[in-house]
Amino acid sequence: MRSRSIENLPEESSTRRMVLNIGPSHPATHGALRFLVELDGETIAKADAEIGYLHRAFEKHTEHSTWSQVIPYTDRLNYCSSMANNVGYCRAVETLLGIEIPERAQRIRLIVCELSRIMDHLICIGAAAVDLGALSNFWYLFNAREQIYDFTEKLCGARLTTNYTRIGGLMRDVTPDFLDGIRQVLKKLDKALREAGRLLERNRIFMDRTQGIGIISKEEAINWGFTGPCLRASGVPLDLRRAEPYYHYDEFDFEIPIGTRGDTYDRLMVRFEEIRQSAKIVEQALKKIPDGPVMTDDRRVALPPKQQVYGSIEGLMNHFMLMMDGITVPKGEIYSATEAPNGELGFYIVSDGGHHPYRIRVRPPCFLMASAFGKMIEGGMIADAVAVLGSLNLIVGELDR
Amino acid sequence: MGTKDIFAGSVITTKVKEVVAWGRKNSLWPMPYATACCGIEFMGTVSSYFDISRFGAELVRFSPRQADLLIVLGTINYKQAPILKRIYDQMCEPKWVISAGACASSGGFYNNYSVVQGIDEIIPVDVYVPGCPPRPEAILNGILKIQEKIVKEAKGKPDAA
Amino acid sequence: MPPDPVILEKLKEKFPTEIVSTNDSGEMPVAVIKKAEGHSILSFMKEEPALRFDFLIDLTAIDRQKLGGTPRFEVVYHLYSVTLKHRLRLKIQLPEEDLRLASAVDLWKSANWMERECAEMFGILFEGHPNPKKLLLFEGFEGYPLRKDYPIDRRQKIPVPEEKL
Numbered sequence: 001m002r003s004r005s006i007e008n009l010p011e012e013s014s015t016r017r018m019v020l021n022i023g024p025s026h027p028a029t030h031g032a033l034r035f036l037v038e039l040d041g042e043t044i045a046k047a048d049a050e051i052g053y054l055h056r057a058f059e060k061h062t063e064h065s066t067w068s069q070v071i072p073y074t075d076r077l078n079y080c081s082s083m084a085n086n087v088g089y090c091r092a093v094e095t096l097l098g099i100e101i102p103e104r105a106q107r108i109r110l111i112v113c114e115l116s117r118i119m120d121h122l123i124c125i126g127a128a129a130v131d132l133g134a135l136s137n138f139w140y141l142f143n144a145r146e147q148i149y150d151f152t153e154k155l156c157g158a159r160l161t162t163n164y165t166r167i168g169g170l171m172r173d174v175t176p177d178f179l180d181g182i183r184q185v186l187k188k189l190d191k192a193l194r195e196a197g198r199l200l201e202r203n204r205i206f207m208d209r210t211q212g213i214g215i216i217s218k219e220e221a222i223n224w225g226f227t228g229p230c231l232r233a234s235g236v237p238l239d240l241r242r243a244e245p246y247y248h249y250d251e252f253d254f255e256i257p258i259g260t261r262g263d264t265y266d267r268l269m270v271r272f273e274e275i276r277q278s279a280k281i282v283e284q285a286l287k288k289i290p291d292g293p294v295m296t297d298d299r300r301v302a303l304p305p306k307q308q309v310y311g312s313i314e315g316l317m318n319h320f321m322l323m324m325d326g327i328t329v330p331k332g333e334i335y336s337a338t339e340a341p342n343g344e345l346g347f348y349i350v351s352d353g354g355h356h357p358y359r360i361r362v363r364p365p366c367f368l369m370a371s372a373f374g375k376m377i378e379g380g381m382i383a384d385a386v387a388v389l390g391s392l393n394l395i396v397g398e399l400d401r
Numbered sequence: 402m403g404t405k406d407i408f409a410g411s412v413i414t415t416k417v418k419e420v421v422a423w424g425r426k427n428s429l430w431p432m433p434y435a436t437a438c439c440g441i442e443f444m445g446t447v448s449s450y451f452d453i454s455r456f457g458a459e460l461v462r463f464s465p466r467q468a469d470l471l472i473v474l475g476t477i478n479y480k481q482a483p484i485l486k487r488i489y490d491q492m493c494e495p496k497w498v499i500s501a502g503a504c505a506s507s508g509g510f511y512n513n514y515s516v517v518q519g520i521d522e523i524i525p526v527d528v529y530v531p532g533c534p535p536r537p538e539a540i541l542n543g544i545l546k547i548q549e550k551i552v553k554e555a556k557g558k559p560d561a562a
Numbered sequence: 563m564p565p566d567p568v569i570l571e572k573l574k575e576k577f578p579t580e581i582v583s584t585n586d587s588g589e590m591p592v593a594v595i596k597k598a599e600g601h602s603i604l605s606f607m608k609e610e611p612a613l614r615f616d617f618l619i620d621l622t623a624i625d626r627q628k629l630g631g632t633p634r635f636e637v638v639y640h641l642y643s644v645t646l647k648h649r650l651r652l653k654i655q656l657p658e659e660d661l662r663l664a665s666a667v668d669l670w671k672s673a674n675w676m677e678r679e680c681a682e683m684f685g686i687l688f689e690g691h692p693n694p695k696k697l698l699l700f701e702g703f704e705g706y707p708l709r710k711d712y713p714i715d716r717r718q719k720i721p722v723p724e725e726k727l
Contacts, residue, residue: 024481025434025488027463032436032481052698053481054436057513059683060707060714072510079438095589123441142448149445159445160438160534222616222644225672238644334589335620335640335651346620348638352629363620363640371675397437400698479718480700513714514707515699 017045020382024053028131028386032396035374035385042381047374051400058401062360066326067093068167070357075161077362078398080123081116083152084340085398086165091246092336092347093167096329099298103290105169110247111182111285112155112164113338114278118189119148120341120393121229121271121278128268128390129200132209137196144192147185154181167327168302169295179286186279193275201269210265214376214388217262224375225368228343230392233270234262240339254281264384267391301327326355342366342393364398422555425469425495426548427457432468432492434485437475439502439534446537456544465491470547471524472540476504477517489524497550499543501530509533567591569650572612577603582655590649594636600654601664607641607650608669615641615650618670621677623656623684627710633657635684639666656686665691683708 023034032053038046058077062070074089075082087109094101101109122145126138149159154175156164164171175181200206216226221234231238239256241249257273259266295302299318308315331353337346343365352358369392377385433443446453453459462468465488477485489498500520503509506529508518520526527550530543570584570591580603582594595603607615620640627634635656642649656663665688666673677688678697685706688694696703702719705712 024484025463050697052696052700053478053484054476055478055480055515055698056476056511057515057707057714060513060712061511063710064714076438079441123444127444139449142444143450146445146448146450159536160441220671223671225618225670236644243647332588335649336589337619344619346640348620348622348640350624358629359624361620361622361638367675368672371672479703514712514716514718 022385028389032400033370033389033394037377037382037385039382042383044377044380044382044385047377047385049370049373051370051396054396054400056397056401058362059360062357064356066355067329067357068326070360071165071167072161072163075163076397077364077401078120078340078342078345078366078395079160080395081120081341082160082162083112083116083164084120084338085345086162087113088336088338088340088345089347090165090167091338092334092349093327093329095336096332096334096349096351097167097298097300097327099168099296099301101169101296102293104173104292105294105296106247107285107289108170108174108294109165110249111282112152113247114282114285115148115151115182115185117278117341118275119145120395121275122192124390124393125196125200125268125271128387128393129196129206131386131390132206134199134203134206137199140192140195140199144185144189147188151181151185166295166301168298169293173294179289182282182286186282189275189279193272197272201272207265209384209387210268210391211263212261213264213380213384214391215261215263216372216376220372221262224372226343226372227365227368228339228341229270229274230267230369231343232256233259233266235260240337240344244337246338252281252284254278264387264391271393328353328355329357337363340365342395342398343369362398362401364401366392366394366399370394370399416555418555419552422551426551428460429456429458429470429497429544429547430460430462430468431458431470431472431544432462432465432488433472433474434488435472435474436477436481437504439474439505442534442537443472443474443501443540446540451537451541453541453544456541456548458544465489466493468492469495470497470499470544472499472501472543473505473520474501474534476509476511477520477523478515479517480515482517482523485520486523497527497547498524499528499530499540499547500526501532501535501540501543503531503533506531569613569648572610573603573606576606576610590651592651592653594653594655597654597656597663601666603652604639604666604669607652613650614643614645617642617644618666618672618676619649621666621673621680623680623686623708625684625708625710635661635686637663637680637686661685662687662689664689667691682706685709 018039020037020039023029024032034050036048037044058073061073071086074085077085122141126141129137152162153159156162156171216234218234218236221231235258237256237258254277257270259270303322304315304318309319329351331351333350335346335348337344345365346363348361350359377388435443500506505520508516528543528546530539532539573593580596580599585592607613619642622638624636633655637654637656639652665677677691680686681688682696682699
């Protein structure tokens, strides 16, 4: 809009810039993000984001907890998909310990990871559409999310903060109606996707508001450290499930959707397609769930069976030590990354051989997307800033930790 | 024939204060101050599955000037605290506050250098909702408790909640 | 994925005097380097055609006070190559007396916020950073919370809201 030509206006009024503060309490910032924009008319000339409104000192807390006590804190990193964080952390500690978890536990972890990816994307698309004024998609998509909530509640007793994995396996095995439950969920999900997809994919208003907005090129995205759907929307087919497969992801048949332009529309549509692909992975995984335990029998991390605790002194001592002191992890360090819904979720763990982690650093995926946000909206219109923000899916728990 | 017989069954006598309270109670306009995980559960409460509009509180406002019920959902840290205080001050009387979840009520398990140990250090709170995060039913129960409080205040028992 | 031995060889070849130690037994190659040539090593990592580390995955620091090591701080870079698909962990040693280090924002833009976070949490000064403000903590916060000598529950004064309503 730089070409406005109202000749009658005095010289300075057309060049005066206005600074506008958006957030942290603003409906579109979803919690706690603040951005300052310098406006030239309706065009954003300069922008800067400010975070830290939900800094809860995760990394400091981990240094004061035992290894197992960290798991509930990881729930609250990306609270839209807690299970993926649980899995990411436990996998890192297990790699440091050199523990291979049972096949059954691996398969269930894969299923819950994909379900949390679905949950996360549902809320991202729903909320992004609400910011653009399309409320009904949110109801459709949230109903599907409620279905998954019912399922996670059966699995671990909580809807949102699941705390489901343990170092060495899972909290407990799945319920007998597990298979039927998920099939029901997938059926309802399919319906919700069709409904919301019809409302969004070729919606004129939605397309006008999102296409060509907030473009970030391939090179820029890599330079800014983008991962996950936002990187793939820019056309880089990097997915850790393929690049560095874990939990037998390489045995599954799924596609990695990539975008072409790297705009807001692509980012949201990549998420849409990822939901379908995740549903496909879950369907395949359901066909072959191996039998067996869901917890490793490595006594460094797993509690001994009750007969041993009551029947032998070794079992009793083992139980006592695990309960009183917690797990001991040998001296060393590890960086282990999983493909969380938002991108590469890395845990860099340093252990001094004690009962507490010496240092845990989380590499939060959306932290880097947020750092690029200011640059992405520069040169665009003020109303588009909200559209771009919705497509980045900034989860503040993980952003500020 | 007295007036009583003419209007039989179609008139209720009450006090103005109580009528106003009845209206307020059934049309609360909440402002969600959602910072963290509890905010996602509030989304669940608002959406069609739990449907907050059954209790007349579906008109979610994001401007404090238009709201009379502040629901604080999530951790409040030192950087956030002044903003929460200001939002509360901007709300018009009468106003009520629900502190939903462990973090807002007491800091939860975040006992550290950054997190405020309960929002009652900053603003007055009417109803505390337990849970980490509270289930949608619990949030609805919190709203019902506020409604009870509104009625009792009108009847002259301000400290009963 | 097994570590790629070429990376460390290239590094040793180019900067033989700057390397403190290397390790190739973990999940990715690790190199601990001295501070003086830190920036040119990072730049070499990015530009060298056989390495092509175009992705700065993570940047953080460790306070080694309770590990008994000297020097006290280490700044840890995790690098990844999108084209060649390999990783590297690079640690730059930083003594407590001189906590200055050249910023890597000119190489990777992703270093921008990660350096700001690292600076406020550990008190490391990144020279040449375009915007060295606090990121997660509020203005006026004193001390560096992720250092080992900062107690977890040492609270500071809640900032007072501005007068204007």
